Amino acid sequence: MGAWALLLLLLVATAQAQVCSVSNTYFEVPENTNQSEPLADIYVPEGQQVTLGPSSTPLAFRIQGTQLFLNVTPDYEEHTMLQAQLECRRGDTVVTLLRVFVFVLDINDNAPVFPFVTKVENVSEDTKVNTIVVPETKLEAHDPDKSDILFYTLQEVTPGASNFFSLVGTNLPALRLDRSLDFYQCQNMTFQLLVRDTQEQNAAPSHTATATVILEVQPADLRPPWFLPCAYSDSHVCIQAEYHGAVPTGHTLQGPLTLRPGPIYAVDGDRGINQSILYSIVSERDDGTFAIDADSGNLTMTGAVRSPKTFTLLVKGEQADHARYSVTRVTIEARNANGSLLQFPESRYRGTVALGSGAGVPVRDAASPSQPLRIWAWDPEFPDFDSAITYRITNNTNFRMDGETVVTAALLADEGVFYAEVEATNTVTASGASTVVEIQVLQEEAPTPTGTPEPGGGSTAGDSKPGVSHTEDQRFSTVEMAALGGVLGALLVLTLIALLILVHKHYGHRFKCCSGKAQEHQHPQLSGFDNQAFHAPQESNWAPAPSPSPAPTPAVAPEPAPPEPPSLQSLDPASESPEVARDGGGPAAVRSILTKERRPEGGYKAVWFGEDIGAEADVVVLNTPASDAAGAADSGSEDSSDEADAEAEGPGGGSRDDASSTYV
Numbered sequence: 001m002g003a004w005a006l007l008l009l010l011l012v013a014t015a016q017a018q019v020c021s022v023s024n025t026y027f028e029v030p031e032n033t034n035q036s037e038p039l040a041d042i043y044v045p046e047g048q049q050v051t052l053g054p055s056s057t058p059l060a061f062r063i064q065g066t067q068l069f070l071n072v073t074p075d076y077e078e079h080t081m082l083q084a085q086l087e088c089r090r091g092d093t094v095v096t097l098l099r100v101f102v103f104v105l106d107i108n109d110n111a112p113v114f115p116f117v118t119k120v121e122n123v124s125e126d127t128k129v130n131t132i133v134v135p136e137t138k139l140e141a142h143d144p145d146k147s148d149i150l151f152y153t154l155q156e157v158t159p160g161a162s163n164f165f166s167l168v169g170t171n172l173p174a175l176r177l178d179r180s181l182d183f184y185q186c187q188n189m190t191f192q193l194l195v196r197d198t199q200e201q202n203a204a205p206s207h208t209a210t211a212t213v214i215l216e217v218q219p220a221d222l223r224p225p226w227f228l229p230c231a232y233s234d235s236h237v238c239i240q241a242e243y244h245g246a247v248p249t250g251h252t253l254q255g256p257l258t259l260r261p262g263p264i265y266a267v268d269g270d271r272g273i274n275q276s277i278l279y280s281i282v283s284e285r286d287d288g289t290f291a292i293d294a295d296s297g298n299l300t301m302t303g304a305v306r307s308p309k310t311f312t313l314l315v316k317g318e319q320a321d322h323a324r325y326s327v328t329r330v331t332i333e334a335r336n337a338n339g340s341l342l343q344f345p346e347s348r349y350r351g352t353v354a355l356g357s358g359a360g361v362p363v364r365d366a367a368s369p370s371q372p373l374r375i376w377a378w379d380p381e382f383p384d385f386d387s388a389i390t391y392r393i394t395n396n397t398n399f400r401m402d403g404e405t406v407v408t409a410a411l412l413a414d415e416g417v418f419y420a421e422v423e424a425t426n427t428v429t430a431s432g433a434s435t436v437v438e439i440q441v442l443q444e445e446a447p448t449p450t451g452t453p454e455p456g457g458g459s460t461a462g463d464s465k466p467g468v469s470h471t472e473d474q475r476f477s478t479v480e481m482a483a484l485g486g487v488l489g490a491l492l493v494l495t496l497i498a499l500l501i502l503v504h505k506h507y508g509h510r511f512k513c514c515s516g517k518a519q520e521h522q523h524p525q526l527s528g529f530d531n532q533a534f535h536a537p538q539e540s541n542w543a544p545a546p547s548p549s550p551a552p553t554p555a556v557a558p559e560p561a562p563p564e565p566p567s568l569q570s571l572d573p574a575s576e577s578p579e580v581a582r583d584g585g586g587p588a589a590v591r592s593i594l595t596k597e598r599r600p601e602g603g604y605k606a607v608w609f610g611e612d613i614g615a616e617a618d619v620v621v622l623n624t625p626a627s628d629a630a631g632a633a634d635s636g637s638e639d640s641s642d643e644a645d646a647e648a649e650g651p652g653g654g655s656r657d658d659a660s661s662t663y664v
Contacts, residue, residue, distance in 0.1 A: 020088030053085030111207030126220035134175035161189035223269025248337035256298035266317035305334035342433035377424035
């Protein structure tokens with residue numbers, strides 16, 4: 001046996017020495033690995049050649065000498081296995097055929113991918129809890145790395161959305177409903193779906209992907225119609241209204257009945273569906289007295305009610321698709337209309353109208369002057385008869401009612417407050433009520449001057465009343481008249497100032513400390529000068545105060561005296577010292593031109609300020625008569641007596657030009 005075994009081994013070794021062989025026929029290479037070393041050594045017998053056969057993976061291998069090399073960087077996603085077919089030939093004859101396999105190992109080098117960026121799914125409001133609303137096949141991601149296990153996380157974008165939906169599992173991205181939906185609470189919810197190819201977030205390598213999932217809640221027909229107004233107890237139940245009304249006995253109302261708290265009206269409780277509502281009376285005890293419009297819900301009368309009674313109607317509101325309906329109660333009382341009373345919203349109304357308004361002018365509301373005064377009443381028991389109420393004024397012929405508006409009935413020529421009683425009467429029920437209107441007639445504009453003004457504020461154009469213009473539509477207000485008075489007062493003050501300046505300018509040299517004869521010799525041409533600018537015009541708006549008759553002027557015997565400089569205190573009307581303002585009979589007749597006491601003596605000019613500041617002429621310029629200045633040296637007191645006689649005539653006794661005093 002030993003000899004035969006040794007012989008067999010020799011035969012095998014001899015055979016192997018005659019064929020090709022490789023060191024290994026099975027290899028494992030991780031993907032993305034650049035293999036620069038030879039995969040295997042090939043034994044080629046003498047006289048034979050080795051080549052790659054046609055079954056080899058194209059371009060994956062190469063043979064250099066007697067070594068097999070990997071010619072590409074393997075990629076698991078392209079080829080999971082590479083094959084090399086080795087052919088050993090002697091000439092054209094294939095002596096040996098060998099196969100070498102290279103298995104590519106998968107590594108985590110790719111990120112998972114969702115087949116969508118944003119997915120929108122509709123979910124009905126009445127979907128039951130624990131229902132799979134979005135299956136796994138619509139949400140799962142794909143990872144080219146076949147060996148990777150994907151992990152999913154659902155992140156809410158809409159606050160509170162995670163209370164309604166969740167994933168079935170970490171590795172199962174099916175979306176499940178966890179809580180009942182409410183269309184009015186939340187109509188759409190947005191989530192972000194995240195996927196990772198590793199369980200640990202900080203693992204390396206690790207890849208993630210995200211996508212957006214939007215769930216839109218669709219309304220379901222869950223609620224019946226609701227009669228408005230109603231009080232919501234929750235989103236599914238609304239405690240609806242009941243309606244009440246009243247009709248008069250013996251009358252048939254033509255229009256829709258007025259009900260409380262409002263007209264019959266219902267809406268679909270599922271506002272997202274918003275089915276139209278059809279109305280009908282399902283139970284009635286009125287013998288057909290009332291009818292309802294199927295589309296509008298307006299309740300009308302078909303006949304009169306002869307005696308007082310109460311009707312109870314059951315009104316049905318049904319969806320147009322006949323899926324759901326509701327019923328409400330309508331109570332109508334038939335009452336005797338004779339005992340009803342009208343009511344006014346206000347106990348007293350106040351209005352204004354302009355003075356001088358003619359007939360037909362609307363009275364304005366005192367609280368809102370841009371709006372006409374409107375007076376109206378209503379019947380709390382029978383509001384349907386409000387349009388049948390008429391109005392009239394019973395005790396004042398200056399005003400009348402035009403519907404619900406107060407207008408003037410005559411020319412309003414006097415200011416004041418007028419009171420009028422407005423009586424409201426219901427022409428159907430014969431009930432009535434009254435209220436008081438307080439109307440104030442105001443002067444809104446002052447008259448426009450059309451002629452020459454006269455003393456006392458009148459006008460030469462006519463005898464119109466103060467505050468009333470010659471035309472009804474042009475008036476001055478009280479504020480404008482006050483402004484006019486202020487302007488005239490300012491002009492009067494300016495006139496007084498100008499008067500003082502002119503007096504000082506033209507006659508200041510006469511008040512020097514010198515005798516009358518010296519003044520005459522030095523300035524003979526000024527002795528008879530009288531400034532006409534001080535004469536008050538006859539057209540003045542201000543009536544001059546009557547001038548008192550001056551007492552006879554005592555004779556003044558002028559004596560020559562050397563001129564003395566006047567004291568500055570002589571210009572002060574409050575200071576009349578003996579050294580400056582001497583008596584007219586003294587040797588030097590030097591007097592202050594400003595005085596509070598009227599001194600009618602002649603021989604100088606002075607400005608007299610009246611004691612009564614309310615007088616219309618507070619300043620009087622006392623002029624020296626020409627006759628007195630010319631004959632002072634010759635006739636003496638005789639001429640002074642003539643001057644006194646001329647002054648005694650005053651403004652009423654002769655021409656204003658001959659008077660000895662000028663009034664301003």
